[in-house]
Amino acid sequence: MIVSGMGYTLHLALAKEITADIHPVFLAFWRSFFAFLLASPFIFLGMVRLHTARFGALVTRSLIGSAGFVFGLIAIWPVFGLPLAEFNALSFTRPLFVTLLAVFLLREKVGVHRTSAVIAGFIGVLVMTLVPALLGSDGGTHFSIGSLFAILSSLCFAFTIVLVKSLTGVHSPLALLIWANLLSSLFILPAALAVWASPSLAEWGLILSMAFFGVVAQFCFIKGMSVGDASFLSPMDYLRLPMGATADWFMIRALPGPFVWAGAGIIVVSTLYITWREHLLNQKKPLEPPKLF
Secondary structure, three states, X not given: OHHHHHXXXXXXXXXXXXXXXXXXXXXXXXXXXXXXXXXXXXXXXXXXXXXXXXXXXHHXXXXXXXXXXXXXXXXXXXXXXXXXXXXXXXXXXXXXXXXXXXXXXXXXXXXXXXXXXXXXXHHHHHHHOHHHHHHOOOOOOOOOHHHHHHHHHHHHHHHHHHHHHHHOOOOOHHHHHHHHHHHHHHHHHHHHHHOOOXXXXXXXXXXXXXXXXXXXXXXXXXXXXXXXXXHHHHHHHHHHHHHHHHHHHHHHOOOOOHHHHHHHHHHHHHXXXXXXXXXXXXXXXOOOOOOOO
């Protein structure tokens, strides 16, 4: 999970640099396609077996994951200018969305503890976005279009997390990675054709590097979620905030403002409480991977 966070941060930093001249949708296609090419040799080496078990879930996960990826690139697109640390802070809402989706998709019962934690987490989002806008203060994301796309990206990835946990019972982590990037390439291609570009040789190198770090981040995340305890792994995801802040400092010499840190702190505490409660409940009643679609 730590390596995944590092790969994800480098992946986003390169994306932010590249989208200064290249449309995010064009970049999203080539990132997915290159990621598929980088992982495909494992098929021919016999290290992974692809099959179509629960193909509906694979397609749904890739379709929604593609939307989440595109939304994320648009959020950090220089047109909207959302810094990486603020994007990462808003992405911490994923566990909150996972909790809500578990109610609707998995028919899980949510008591007062998780409900209160979810409400507190979304208050943290308001602290980062709406409060500084109302006060006319610096130090927050001011609920820009970029922050809206970041939240939509987080919602999409929350859906894919629910599906990944379900699919790891029938597909290996590497198979899930290959399926995700192959299907994403097909889904994004029509939109990419509408904004096609001719990158320079140096830009192709950056795109390939971005795809490499994306593969590393994806594989490590799926592998971690498939073999580890979510209550132990989830807090490690918060290392992406200081990682993103470090990248912002090197790229634009800026650090997150006080409202971002305060809002992120509220979200972190609320999601840590949810994972701690889930850990206690799972010790009493182990859960089997749910079957969707």
